[in-house]
Amino acid sequence: MELPAELLQTLRAHFGERLSQAASVRQQHGKDESHFSAFPPDAVLFARSTADVAFAVKECARFGVPVIAFGTGTSLEGHIAAIKGGVTIDLAGMNAILAVRPEDLDVTIQPGVTRKQLNEHLRDQGLFFPIDPGADASLGGMAATRASGTNAVRYGTMKDNVLGLEVVLADGSVIRTGGRARKSSAGYDLTRLMVGSEGTLGIITELTLKLHGVPEAISAATCPFPSVEAAIDTVILTIQSGIPIARVEFLDQTMIAAVNTYSKTDHQIAPTLFFEFHGSPASVAEQAERVASIAAEFGASGFQWATTTEERTRLWAARHTAYWAALALRPGAKAWTTDACVPISALARCLLETKADLDRSGLISALVGHVGDGNFHALVLVDPGNPAEVALAERLNQGIVARALALGGTCTGEHGIGMGKKDFLAAEAGGALSVMRAIKQALDPDGILNPGKIIKD
Amino acid sequence: MELPAELLQTLRAHFGERLSQAASVRQQHGKDESHFSAFPPDAVLFARSTADVAFAVKECARFGVPVIAFGTGTSLEGHIAAIKGGVTIDLAGMNAILAVRPEDLDVTIQPGVTRKQLNEHLRDQGLFFPIDPGADASLGGMAATRASGTNAVRYGTMKDNVLGLEVVLADGSVIRTGGRARKSSAGYDLTRLMVGSEGTLGIITELTLKLHGVPEAISAATCPFPSVEAAIDTVILTIQSGIPIARVEFLDQTMIAAVNTYSKTDHQIAPTLFFEFHGSPASVAEQAERVASIAAEFGASGFQWATTTEERTRLWAARHTAYWAALALRPGAKAWTTDACVPISALARCLLETKADLDRSGLISALVGHVGDGNFHALVLVDPGNPAEVALAERLNQGIVARALALGGTCTGEHGIGMGKKDFLAAEAGGALSVMRAIKQALDPDGILNPGKIIKD
Ligand SMILES: Cc1cc2nc3c(=O)[nH]c(=O)nc-3n(C[C@H](O)[C@H](O)[C@H](O)COP(=O)(O)OP(=O)(O)OC[C@H]3O[C@@H](n4cnc5c(N)ncnc54)[C@H](O)[C@@H]3O)c2cc1C
Ligand SMILES: Cc1cc2nc3c(=O)[nH]c(=O)nc-3n(C[C@H](O)[C@H](O)[C@H](O)COP(=O)(O)OP(=O)(O)OC[C@H]3O[C@@H](n4cnc5c(N)ncnc54)[C@H](O)[C@@H]3O)c2cc1C
Numbered sequence: 001m002e003l004p005a006e007l008l009q010t011l012r013a014h015f016g017e018r019l020s021q022a023a024s025v026r027q028q029h030g031k032d033e034s035h036f037s038a039f040p041p042d043a044v045l046f047a048r049s050t051a052d053v054a055f056a057v058k059e060c061a062r063f064g065v066p067v068i069a070f071g072t073g074t075s076l077e078g079h080i081a082a083i084k085g086g087v088t089i090d091l092a093g094m095n096a097i098l099a100v101r102p103e104d105l106d107v108t109i110q111p112g113v114t115r116k117q118l119n120e121h122l123r124d125q126g127l128f129f130p131i132d133p134g135a136d137a138s139l140g141g142m143a144a145t146r147a148s149g150t151n152a153v154r155y156g157t158m159k160d161n162v163l164g165l166e167v168v169l170a171d172g173s174v175i176r177t178g179g180r181a182r183k184s185s186a187g188y189d190l191t192r193l194m195v196g197s198e199g200t201l202g203i204i205t206e207l208t209l210k211l212h213g214v215p216e217a218i219s220a221a222t223c224p225f226p227s228v229e230a231a232i233d234t235v236i237l238t239i240q241s242g243i244p245i246a247r248v249e250f251l252d253q254t255m256i257a258a259v260n261t262y263s264k265t266d267h268q269i270a271p272t273l274f275f276e277f278h279g280s281p282a283s284v285a286e287q288a289e290r291v292a293s294i295a296a297e298f299g300a301s302g303f304q305w306a307t308t309t310e311e312r313t314r315l316w317a318a319r320h321t322a323y324w325a326a327l328a329l330r331p332g333a334k335a336w337t338t339d340a341c342v343p344i345s346a347l348a349r350c351l352l353e354t355k356a357d358l359d360r361s362g363l364i365s366a367l368v369g370h371v372g373d374g375n376f377h378a379l380v381l382v383d384p385g386n387p388a389e390v391a392l393a394e395r396l397n398q399g400i401v402a403r404a405l406a407l408g409g410t411c412t413g414e415h416g417i418g419m420g421k422k423d424f425l426a427a428e429a430g431g432a433l434s435v436m437r438a439i440k441q442a443l444d445p446d447g448i449l450n451p452g453k454i455i456k457d
Numbered sequence: 458m459e460l461p462a463e464l465l466q467t468l469r470a471h472f473g474e475r476l477s478q479a480a481s482v483r484q485q486h487g488k489d490e491s492h493f494s495a496f497p498p499d500a501v502l503f504a505r506s507t508a509d510v511a512f513a514v515k516e517c518a519r520f521g522v523p524v525i526a527f528g529t530g531t532s533l534e535g536h537i538a539a540i541k542g543g544v545t546i547d548l549a550g551m552n553a554i555l556a557v558r559p560e561d562l563d564v565t566i567q568p569g570v571t572r573k574q575l576n577e578h579l580r581d582q583g584l585f586f587p588i589d590p591g592a593d594a595s596l597g598g599m600a601a602t603r604a605s606g607t608n609a610v611r612y613g614t615m616k617d618n619v620l621g622l623e624v625v626l627a628d629g630s631v632i633r634t635g636g637r638a639r640k641s642s643a644g645y646d647l648t649r650l651m652v653g654s655e656g657t658l659g660i661i662t663e664l665t666l667k668l669h670g671v672p673e674a675i676s677a678a679t680c681p682f683p684s685v686e687a688a689i690d691t692v693i694l695t696i697q698s699g700i701p702i703a704r705v706e707f708l709d710q711t712m713i714a715a716v717n718t719y720s721k722t723d724h725q726i727a728p729t730l731f732f733e734f735h736g737s738p739a740s741v742a743e744q745a746e747r748v749a750s751i752a753a754e755f756g757a758s759g760f761q762w763a764t765t766t767e768e769r770t771r772l773w774a775a776r777h778t779a780y781w782a783a784l785a786l787r788p789g790a791k792a793w794t795t796d797a798c799v800p801i802s803a804l805a806r807c808l809l810e811t812k813a814d815l816d817r818s819g820l821i822s823a824l825v826g827h828v829g830d831g832n833f834h835a836l837v838l839v840d841p842g843n844p845a846e847v848a849l850a851e852r853l854n855q856g857i858v859a860r861a862l863a864l865g866g867t868c869t870g871e872h873g874i875g876m877g878k879k880d881f882l883a884a885e886a887g888g889a890l891s892v893m894r895a896i897k898q899a900l901d902p903d904g905i906l907n908p909g910k911i912i913k914d
Contacts, residue, residue: 103697103802146642157640159649160617175889181798182830183614184867185603185653187874187882187911188893192616192649196642213699240560242670283740341638345560373639410641417644425644432632435900436645442899443892454644 003042003087007063011045011087014055018046029068029088033135034076035334035384035393036420041068041082045089050166050174050205053089057203058172060087061448068450069199071141072114074133076337077418079145079198083452089203091140097121098206105211106163106180111140111204127211130155133414134320140204145416146196150319153239153372154246154278155212157414159195166206167194170444180208193439198416199450201443215278219288220247220306220315223295224270228252228355230298231271232348235371237294239344243287247276248372249319252355255326255366255379262325263318268302273371274319276312326366326379333364333381336393340404341375341413350407351376354400361396363389375413401427422456460499460544464520468502468544471512475503486525486545490592491533492791492841492850493877498525498539502546507623507631507662510546514660515629517544518905525907526656528598529571531590533794534875536602536655540909546660548597554578555663562668563620563637568597568661584668587612590871591777597661602873603653607776610696610829611703611735612669614871616652623663624651627901637665650896655873656907658900672735676745677704677763677772680752681727685709685812687755688728689805692828694751696801700744704733705829706776709812712783712823712836719782720775725759730828731776733769783823783836790821790838793850797861798832798870807864808833811857818853820846832870858884879913 012019020026021043030040047053060067066086073080082088094110095117101107102125109118116136118129130151131142141147143165148157155161164178167190178184178191194202225231235248251259251272260267273295277287292303306312318325327335342350351367358365358378369376380396382389401411401424411424426433437455440447469476477483478500487497504510517524523543530537539545552569559582566575573593575586588599589606598604600622605614612618621635624647635641635648651659682688692705708716708729717724730752734744749760763769775782784792799807808824815822815835826833837853839846858868858881868881883890894912897904 101800101802103693104800105697106800146640146646148640152640156617159640159646160613169892173888175892176887177889179867179885180800180865181832181861181867181870182801183603183605183609183616183798183832183870185796185869185871185873186867186878186885187653187890188658188896189603189616189646189649189653190889190892192646193896196644196646201645213697215699236560240562240670242672280740280743282743283737286737286739339642341640343558343561343563343637344639345558375638375640404638408637410636410638410643412642413638413640414642416642421643428636428643430633431630432634432647433644435626435632435647438899439645439650439896442895 003065004063007059007065008043010059011056015045020044029070029073029080029090030082032073032075032078032080034078035336035382035390036078036081039081039083041088042085043087045087046093047089047091048093050168053168053203053205054172054174056087056089057168057170061171061446064446064448066448066451069144069203071112071138072135074135074137075141075145075418076415077420079416079418079453081419083419091138094205100125102127104180106208107211108206108208109139110206111138113139115139115142122211126214128214129209130212131158131161134323139207143195143204143207144198146414148370148414150247150249150370152370153248154244159192161210162191162195162207163210164208165191165194165204167202167204169202170449196416198418198453200440200453201449217281217284218276218278218312219284220276220312221303222267222272222274222315223300223303224268224272226299228271228352229348230300231273232351232371234273234295234298234300236344236347238291239372241290243290245275245287245291245372246278247274249274250369250371250376251322252367255322255368258325258329258366259318259322262328263321265318274315322368323379326381330364330381332383334384336380336382336397337415338378338397338400339412339415340400340409341373342404342407342409344374346407346409347371347374350403353403354378357396357399361392363392373413374409417454419453422454425454426456460522461520464516464522467516468513472502477501486527486530486537486547487539489530489532489535489537491535492793492839492847493535493538496538496540498545499542500544502544503550504546504548505550507625510625510660510662511629511631513544513546514625514627518628518903521903521905523905523908526601526660528569528595529592531592531594532598532602532875533872534877536873536875536910538876540876548595551662557582559584561637563665564668565663565665566596567663568595570596572596572599579668583671585671586666586668588615588618591780596664596666600652600661600664601655603871605827605871607704607706607827609827610705611701616649618667619648619652619664620667621665622648622651622661624659624661626659627906653873655875655910657897657910658906674738674741675733675735675769676741677733677769678760679724679729679731679772680757680760681725681729683756685728685809686805687757688730689808689828691730691752691755691757693801693804695748696829698747700747702732702744702748702829703735704731706731707826707828707833708779709824712779712825715782715786715823716775716779719785720778722775731772779825780836783838787821787838789840791841793837793839793854794872795835795854795857796869796872797857797866798830799861799864799866801831803864803866804828804831807860810860811835814853814856818849820849830870831866874911876910879911882911883913
């Protein structure tokens with residue numbers, strides 16, 4: 001597709017050097033971290049303000065040209081692919097932290113602020129923002145994918161931590177949703193409608209987020225288990241007992257081995273849980289004791305405590321780089337990442353059956369999961385240039401999704417639909433898909449916002 | 458309005474005796490607990506199944522006749538008024554508890570189940586559902602108004618505790634939203650869109666809700682304070698300190714006096730907080746100690762602990778009947794209930810300025826609030842037959858809403874918009890109102906679902 005000359009001229013007059021049509025820039029903005037091939041946009045705009053975004057959307061709307069919001073491009077389902085060409089708006093430059101209000105435990109930021117940037121800014125004030133996808137994603141992108149991470153079992157997901165938004169709609173108009181009150185019954189919940197809408201209903205230009213006080217005491221540990229079942233049963237009983245655990249992450253043997261190599265750690269090669277407890281010193285001690293005794297019931301005893309802040313940071317850095325550690329198992333490969341999430345009682349079965357399938361497939365794969373939420377990822381390593389392998393990974397993924405749905409779960413716990421899971425969403429949502437379609441049609445009648453995502457044609 | 462004869466015939470053939478046109482039944486379904494006058498529907502249907510609801514909606518849609526969902530009719534903003542006549546569907550008979558799953562801490566129910574019914578059912582299993590409006594409301598109605606109550610500061614509101622819904626749409630089709638996974642990024646969040654939509658986008662015919670384990674230890678107390686400021690400052694510091702308090706409720710002097718009379722209690726007549734702490738015995742003790750020491754900083758010391766379950770139940774029963782206690786201050790009067798909710802740092806100012814306005818007005822009023830969320834209610838007692846009083850209460854309410862909005866808050870923390878707060882919503886939502894209107898139009902193009910609510914014409 002070529003952009004209309006008049007549009008290009010208008011955009012260039014407004015954005016100047018901040019409009020790029022360089023092949024490398026377009027290529028970089030057409031490809032996320034996943035196995036999907038690139039769909040570069042026709043031009044990339046680097047926005048600095050809400051007015052920039054509103055102007056660009058309004059002009060593109062005039063010509064019916066697609067507009068794709070771009071945060072840091074770490075999404076995993078071809079979310080930012082410019083399937084139908086058009087203009088990508090890169091929001092990374094809108095990265096101002098506009099107001100921190102410790103007295104209300106909230107913050108207002110621009111969408112390009114990343115989770116690490118935010119937490120570095122907050123550290124001195126004894127506050128933190130808990131949602132932490134493995135990548136250092138933008139908060140706008142995280143809201144748009146309804147992201148979560150290792151802390152969700154205690155602190156919820158983006159759905160639970162966004163108080164309000166500023167959004168540029170498909171016609172370039174600007175609205176505000178939500179507010180700063182902790183709760184409200186004022187009309188339809190547009191904030192939650194925008195969260196998870198993957199840039200298909202509007203472009204988020206400002207976010208007000210809940211913050212949390214850094215807990216008085218934090219304690220973290222790793223523990224190897226005699227089997228996958230033993231590890232998962234420990235998680236299930238922990239959750240069922242209502243222990244307010246802050247983090248509980250599962251890594252299978254392959255993943256642990258990969259992490260050891262990549263992060264130069266020396267974990268025992270076994271199905272392993274990473275734990276973290278938050279609270280007062282007494283409450284943390286009590287939680288840790290209760291979980292250790294549950295783990296002991298299932299035959300585990302080797303809790304390794306990370307006592308200093310540095311040890312704890314090392315522990316979680318190793319967890320957060322698990323994706324790249326897995327990739328390093330097969331140089332040149334890409335990861336096909338699954339994202340099933342099931343009710344906790346079905347987790348052991350879902351994970352074990354998945355593992356059996358994966359083992360039978362012959363592809364290298366590693367398992368890692370936010371298991372406290374019933375959510376886990378298989379990272380299946382494929383050579384993207386080998387169609388047979390890609391097809392096999394796709395079949396495995398189909399099996400995993402079908403199993404998750406049969407067990408009352410979802411095809412995606414946190415990554416979203418993008419272009420990769422549209423068929424799965426159709427299966428999962430059933431008749432509700434037509435409601436999603438009606439909403440899309442109502443808010444973006446010409447379909448210019450990130451076309452070809454979420455909803456099947 | 459008269460119902461079309463053909464519609465009436467079709468409905469009667471299906472519902473038989475479960476269709477009523479008796480004046481008393483219609484009257485009772487046209488009037489909620491509030492000061493609004495009655496708008497009776499033309500007929501009332503008593504539904505027993507999703508199929509009943511789907512049938513009724515489909516038939517009414519065929520004739521463009523309004524359909525109003527009715528739970529227990531305890532809403533406070535004229536929510537269930539049949540402004541344009543039509544058919545009310547009473548869902549109280551759909552009160553089956555379909556499945557309790559202790560292993561996943563969730564439950565599936567029909568919409569007519571009330572909060573007390575649910576908690577009685579769960580008690581033996583060591584589980585509870587935390588959302589508790591003062592009235593024994595239906596869970597369908599609570600979802601539809603995005604209700605909360607005394608536990609929201611710890612457990613969130615209906616928004617946070619609904620996992621999935623079955624909904625009958627405006628054309629009579631039936632969809633499912635959400636599911637049983639604890640989190641999902643699968644497409645638009647239709648669950649949260651339906652929660653708080655007050656029967657204007659669909660009729661909820663089934664809910665899957667999160668449950669919580671009854672805490673190992675529970676401890677409750679009341680404490681009088683030397684002033685309103687002292688009480689509210691205690692709340693603010695408690696919240697800012699991140700103490701995971703389960704309940705913290707404020708009652709002003711008038712309200713305490715009313716409660717004493719109505720519930721035969723003997724609280725000291727002073728601005729008072731009711732507290733509850735949940736957790737392990739050690740954690741409850743620690744929380745209680747920390748809050749007591751904060752209260753002491755602000756000059757309070759008279760903590761009265763409710764140690765037995767009976768004392769605790771009495772304490773909260775007194776809190777839950779505060780509305781009727783206030784009504785009893787002026788026999789024959791109705792309460793005009795305000796519902797401002799502001800960021801916690803603005804709560805003291807908002808409450809004190811409100812109290813000054815109320816005191817100046819000469820009307821009898823009492824204050825009560827879920828102050829941990831920044832939410833409080835003024836119950837202004839008016840003679841509904843006295844237009845001057847009603848106008849005065851209305852002006853007071855306008856002032857309270859304007860103040861809440863100016864402080865970054867909302868016109869309604871938990872009661873919703875109904876017919877009473879449409880202008881306030883327009884002011885609060887600004888341009889976002891047109892997005893709400895577009896969604897309403899997309900999902901209910903003929904405007905048959907609870908017309909005249911939420912969105913101003
Ligand atoms: C190693 C690794 C680990 C990961 N771990 C996790 C994890 O633990 N949990 C998790 O949830 N995800 C995880 N992810 C996925 C990814 O990080 C998240 O989806 C993240 O939220 C994407 O943010 P982003 O800024 O990169 O968004 P992008 O990839 O740039 O965009 C994602 C989608 O959001 C839209 N979008 C972006 N910004 C905006 C905006 N301002 N307004 C509207 N729409 C916008 C885009 O159009 C696109 O549809 C992981 C990814 C990697 C590579
Ligand atoms: C004394 C008293 C104290 C209260 N305290 C609180 C409080 O602490 N917190 C709070 O949040 N509220 C409180 N309320 C308000 C009220 O209890 C809540 O709004 C409650 O959620 C209403 O539930 P209901 O079943 O009575 O709904 P109804 O009044 O019957 O209906 C309310 C709205 O929901 C719609 N609706 C009902 N059922 C359905 C359904 N199945 N599907 C779709 N739409 C439906 C109706 O059409 C209507 O618009 C209080 C009310 C009273 C009288």
